[in-house]
Amino acid sequence: MDMPKVLPAKQKITYLGHAGFMIETDHELILMDPWLSDTGAYAMAWFQYPCNHHLADVVRHKVEETDKVVIVYISHEHQDHFDETFLCSLPESKVMLMLPNFTRDFFYKKFISWEGGQYFFEDNGRFGLRDGYLEFYIYDSIREADSAVLFHHPNFNFLNMNDCHIYDRVTDIKERNGNIDVLTGHFSGASWFPTCYDYDNKIRIQKSKRNKYARFSTLCKLIANIKPRRYVPSAGPACFLDPNLFHLNFEDESIFPHASEFYDFWLKWKGDLSATKFDYRNPGDKLFYTSPKTPPTKDNRTLKKELTEYQDRVFQTRLPNADWKNIKIALTMNLQEKLDNFPLASRLPKLLFLTEPGILSCGVIVDFVNGEIREDCVDWTLPLPENCYVIMARHSSWNTLLNITWDGRLTWYEWLLSFRLTIKRNPDEFDPLLDGFLVNEAEDLRAFCEHYKERQTDETILIHTDTKTYRVSRRCPHESGDLSNGWMNDQGHLVCPKHSWSFDLENGGRCVEHPSFSINAEVQDV
Numbered sequence: 001m002d003m004p005k006v007l008p009a010k011q012k013i014t015y016l017g018h019a020g021f022m023i024e025t026d027h028e029l030i031l032m033d034p035w036l037s038d039t040g041a042y043a044m045a046w047f048q049y050p051c052n053h054h055l056a057d058v059v060r061h062k063v064e065e066t067d068k069v070v071i072v073y074i075s076h077e078h079q080d081h082f083d084e085t086f087l088c089s090l091p092e093s094k095v096m097l098m099l100p101n102f103t104r105d106f107f108y109k110k111f112i113s114w115e116g117g118q119y120f121f122e123d124n125g126r127f128g129l130r131d132g133y134l135e136f137y138i139y140d141s142i143r144e145a146d147s148a149v150l151f152h153h154p155n156f157n158f159l160n161m162n163d164c165h166i167y168d169r170v171t172d173i174k175e176r177n178g179n180i181d182v183l184t185g186h187f188s189g190a191s192w193f194p195t196c197y198d199y200d201n202k203i204r205i206q207k208s209k210r211n212k213y214a215r216f217s218t219l220c221k222l223i224a225n226i227k228p229r230r231y232v233p234s235a236g237p238a239c240f241l242d243p244n245l246f247h248l249n250f251e252d253e254s255i256f257p258h259a260s261e262f263y264d265f266w267l268k269w270k271g272d273l274s275a276t277k278f279d280y281r282n283p284g285d286k287l288f289y290t291s292p293k294t295p296p297t298k299d300n301r302t303l304k305k306e307l308t309e310y311q312d313r314v315f316q317t318r319l320p321n322a323d324w325k326n327i328k329i330a331l332t333m334n335l336q337e338k339l340d341n342f343p344l345a346s347r348l349p350k351l352l353f354l355t356e357p358g359i360l361s362c363g364v365i366v367d368f369v370n371g372e373i374r375e376d377c378v379d380w381t382l383p384l385p386e387n388c389y390v391i392m393a394r395h396s397s398w399n400t401l402l403n404i405t406w407d408g409r410l411t412w413y414e415w416l417l418s419f420r421l422t423i424k425r426n427p428d429e430f431d432p433l434l435d436g437f438l439v440n441e442a443e444d445l446r447a448f449c450e451h452y453k454e455r456q457t458d459e460t461i462l463i464h465t466d467t468k469t470y471r472v473s474r475r476c477p478h479e480s481g482d483l484s485n486g487w488m489n490d491q492g493h494l495v496c497p498k499h500s501w502s503f504d505l506e507n508g509g510r511c512v513e514h515p516s517f518s519i520n521a522e523v524q525d526v
C-alpha cells in the first residue's frame, strides 16, 4: 500500500468523479467541485462518466452528520463544476463556500446571503485550516474564468488544477509550497471546437487529433518538470446521453479521449515521467488506500451497452418547446444589447447569423458593418460570403435551448457547450473578438473589450534555439499566454503554455493551428 507517511491515516481524499474530490482532515471536511446530480449539465448535454450519482446521498449524509468545519470550493461557473442543485441540497448553515472573486460577479450575486458564509478568494490567496491551508489560483480573461486549488497539509500537497490553464504557474506553486504529492487535472477537451464545426470527417479528425495531442504533451511536459508523486486524471471527459449527441461518445478521434488514451500516450512519451505514478480512480475510490490503478481500455461495444443503460436510467426529454417567433424577438433584443455593449464592434467580421435548422436556414443576423440586427436567411449548401459566421441548430432543440438562454438558466458559453449546434465560417479562422462577442453575456462585454485592449502589448522576448535566436512577441495572440514560459516541441515550434497553440519561428512566427495569427518572429544577430 502506497500510503504517504506525511498524511495521517485518518485523513482521506476521496475521488467523487469528474472534477470532484472530498478531503477529510481531523478538523475539516472539504468538497471540491461536487457535480453529483443526475440531471447532467448544459441542458442535459453532458453527464458524469463514470456515473457518480450514487455518491450524492453519501456525501450529503456525511455533511449532515459531521462535527467538522464543512468547506465547499467551487472552481468556476460551468455546470459540470458548479452543481447548484446538489449544493442547495446541503444544510446551508453548515457549509462555508469558497468562491473565486472573478470580474464577473455571478457568484457574488448568487451567494450574497448564503447562510453558512462565503469566502471570495483572490489569485494566490490563502485560507488557513487547522493544520495547513488552501491556496487558490485564478485565471480570469473574462472570456474564460476558472480557478485551481492547492490543499496543503504539513509536508503534503494536493494540487487540483481541474480544467484551469495554470500550466505556466505550477513551477512557482511548487517552489512556494514544496513538492506536489498529488497532481490532478484534465487531459481531455471541453470546447465546441472542432466538434460542432461543419467540417468533413477527415478535417475534423485532423483538428481533433492536433488538439488532443497538444494537450497530452503539455500535460506530460508539466508532469516531467514538476514530478508529482501521482497524477490522477480528472475533470472529464463527460459522456453525452442526449440521443442527438450520443454518437460523440464513440468517435474514433475527438477531443474527449478516455484516460486510457492518455495513458498510452504517457507510456510512449519521450520525456522522463518515471517519478510519477499514473493513478486512475473511479468515483468513490480513496487515494492512497490502494495501489495506483491503470485505466481500463476503451472498448466501444462495452461502452455502448453501459451508456445505453445509463441513458435509459437518467435521460429524459424534459425541455419544453418554445415558439420560434418569440425566440426571434428575445434573440434580437439580446443581440442588440450585446452590440450596444461592444465598443470594438467595428473590428468584427461582417455578419453573424443565428439560424433555425434547414437547408435554407433563416434566423437573426448581426450586421456589424451597419450596426444593425435583422432577419434573413442563408443557403447552407452554398459557400458562405466572406467574413461571415453562421451558427445553425443541429436539431429541433434549438428553440428550447434559446429559450433557456433567455431565461438565464444557461449562459451563452454554456449554450455553446450544449453542442446542439453547427458552426460554419468563412474564413475558417478563430477570431478572438467574435469569439468574445459570442461567448460572453451582454453585461460582461465592456469588461471583455477593455481586457482585450490591455493585452495588446508590444513587449518582446528572445527565444534561443540550437541554431538561432529570435525576437518574438511575449504575449500569445490567443489569450495572452506568456510565451517566455513556452517550450519547443518536436517539430521545432514554440508552444504556448496556456492552450498549446504552436508557432513556427522559421516561418515568421506564424501560428501552426491558426495561420492568420503570428508572434512576428525575427532572427537576431547575437
Ligand code: FES
Pocket (backbone or CB within 6 Å): 476, 477, 478, 479, 480, 481, 496, 497, 498, 499, 500, 501
Ligand atoms: S493563450 Fe491560448 S494558446 Fe496561448
